[in-house]
Amino acid sequence: MQTKFILDEDQLPRQWYNIIPDLPGPMAPVVHPGTLKPVTPDDLLPLFPMPIIEQEVSQQRWIDIPEEVLDIYRLWRPAPMYRAHRLEKALDTPAKIYYKYEGVSPAGSHKPNTAIPQAFYNKQFGTKRIATETGAGQWGSSMALACQMFGLECTVYMVKVSFGQKPYRKSMMQLWGADVIPSPSDQTNAGRKILEMDADSPGSLGIAISEAVEDAATREDTRYALGSVLNHVCTHQTVIGLEAQKQMEMAGDYPDVVIACHGGGSNFAGLAFPFAADKASGKDVRIVAMEPASCPTLTKGVYDFDFGDTAKMAPISKMYTLGHDFVPPGIHAGGLRYHGAAPLVSQLVDAGIVEAKAVPQLASFEAAVLFSRSEGIIPAPESSHAIRGAIDEALQAKEEGKEKVVLFNLSGHGHVDMAAYDAYFSGELEDYEYPEEAIADSLAHLPKIEGV
């Protein structure tokens, strides 16, 4: 019984799949946060290099992956796909469970899939320095790695409370040569303003984004980089699903259901979009996004225009959102705590092509423990939401006495998240009530966008 499905290096995809030309309808425009008019490429140029801006709106279905990017992808790609024989046995299910494993990257997650090309295009464009933000640290460490590989300077504004709580992620960034600044900082107007009001502010992702954006916008040599949500990020991540399609073929199976966790949408898009293309061509495949019940963007949010950040400095997109000033409870899957969702994913959910489900924190940890004890690999708390989804599908198959092929994305390992497991075992973790009032409150503050 084969356990791993491994592609040779020469089967590494040579092109990313851009879903934009295959969307079920036209894309909504992105709106300038100041003028409330559609943004132009010139509006974005202080933040992003032109090749990235072009990709953001490209109508080209296949985008060549530059050789320089492939060279670095080869350090860990193609990534393995596994058949979870032991998990199936533990569940006593007739379902076949496959998982794509992205924890093999040097940073331990799928994030370098886009960090590497973002660094490459910036280098090519003449950028000397990248400013970005990070919460739990997965994205910051991936961007630090990518900048190191292309000889770019990198400054990461790290949410101050995480800077203290996640020292290992901070150390990884420093090892890869990045300058890590606890946010709010005195380096930016946005940071200083917060510190004046509250010198002990623990920071937030919203504040850190504002600092990184201000840093990039005010320095000629510097551009900004984002690890999720945007179209080009989703496109870069499609290497995951393109490889998985080949690996499912090796396995002689095709998934009935494809599952990934969903925060901003990047690992979800990465696995799902190539299968969404199959679905559009008539394949019978369900595609499921698993989000945390405490931050239920796709299941309880609205599909409307909203700011990408709390400080209302980032562009306005049409997306599923809980409102830009919704602050999710402090669950341990830090990477899934975002008020919005990738516009591309949102459009697919709105069109009924993608299903969304919410899972409580404890149920996701329960799934992670069962997975670790059967398959060995310790999953990141974010990825555990996908595992929960896969287990539930497999249990349903058992109940119905049906064969079913399940494929999910194990987006990262949990070696630097062991404190979350400690908290789970010690009984400190709890499920949060669905934050109905807070969501209603923040949904009352959506920007009014008309006539775009």
Place this chain on the structure above:
Amino acid sequence: MQTKFILDEDQLPRQWYNIIPDLPGPMAPVVHPGTLKPVTPDDLLPLFPMPIIEQEVSQQRWIDIPEEVLDIYRLWRPAPMYRAHRLEKALDTPAKIYYKYEGVSPAGSHKPNTAIPQAFYNKQFGTKRIATETGAGQWGSSMALACQMFGLECTVYMVKVSFGQKPYRKSMMQLWGADVIPSPSDQTNAGRKILEMDADSPGSLGIAISEAVEDAATREDTRYALGSVLNHVCTHQTVIGLEAQKQMEMAGDYPDVVIACHGGGSNFAGLAFPFAADKASGKDVRIVAMEPASCPTLTKGVYDFDFGDTAKMAPISKMYTLGHDFVPPGIHAGGLRYHGAAPLVSQLVDAGIVEAKAVPQLASFEAAVLFSRSEGIIPAPESSHAIRGAIDEALQAKEEGKEKVVLFNLSGHGHVDMAAYDAYFSGELEDYEYPEEAIADSLAHLPKIEGV
């Protein structure tokens, strides 16, 4: 330019290589710590199951790997071998550098290669529970994983200071279902004795071994497991070198020099022994063990009989040793802080088949940083000693203007060792003077073994 050399699952070795029949001379006997006479299988039966005792002295060159073990090896094996193109470029060397990467196991190191078969043979033999010890936690977490896979209970005595300092390793063991007890504990006579003298004792590997051995020896359902030094451990690890031989063939190269770090000897033996067999058949290959300068067992120790543990409860073996009461300085490569060396490796060093070199702590971290910044992967502090050896060989090749093929073992990743990198970057780490007096002192206490 190919970066990774990946074997299919059907190329996973089906047999381990046992070097005992190919040793340059007869093995010295193992001596009972009480009687000072050669041990018998019966002496060992309270500690180990019979199949392990038989492997310890087997004259069979090839030992079949049980199917049940192969099934679990497949979760991460065959492990990849890489060509370090970026490191070569950074060094501007004509040398070709290859590395075998063992950090892909669920525990992040080579240790499961022997933990899995040890758990299997114990299960087969009827053992219900394993007692073992761990210092930094690599071995304890691997044994916890292995016991989980075979449904054995697992108790790990973890050196108390590490229990506090390495919380992530402790959490991994708990996630995989092990009971982790800070040592010294009140669970054993050995532990209670220490606590009576010093209630705040930080513990030591020597004490933890004594506790685990006592636990196993006094409970009928329990056996003991050791993660290095012993013959069967070295044999199980040879999957590393056997795979690497096939992968070097894929690469169309053969190593001029094979390098691994050396603490107790297990990852070193794993990579080196299959190449030592090649060398015995006439191949021109150098084999180098890299040890820490602060615990220079192979380079400054003597080749003589000594106890395996500080408390003089473990069997006496002929090996390179710094004396059983030598306490190495607190370097961050915790896995290399052992006063002795595997008897099999010791015999090869004594016969001139294996070279040994010592490397100071700071030089090993310098190598680790260069490696992380060129190849991406963050190495464990132990493995960094091997990287230093490889870099030095490559720099020498550059100086001499020679082509040279270097192969080293990257025995584990450093994701749970980031505190050591922090200490390095903050300038807190130092090189220890060669502890000449301490070694002379402890060498004065070797047991007198005669007529065996």
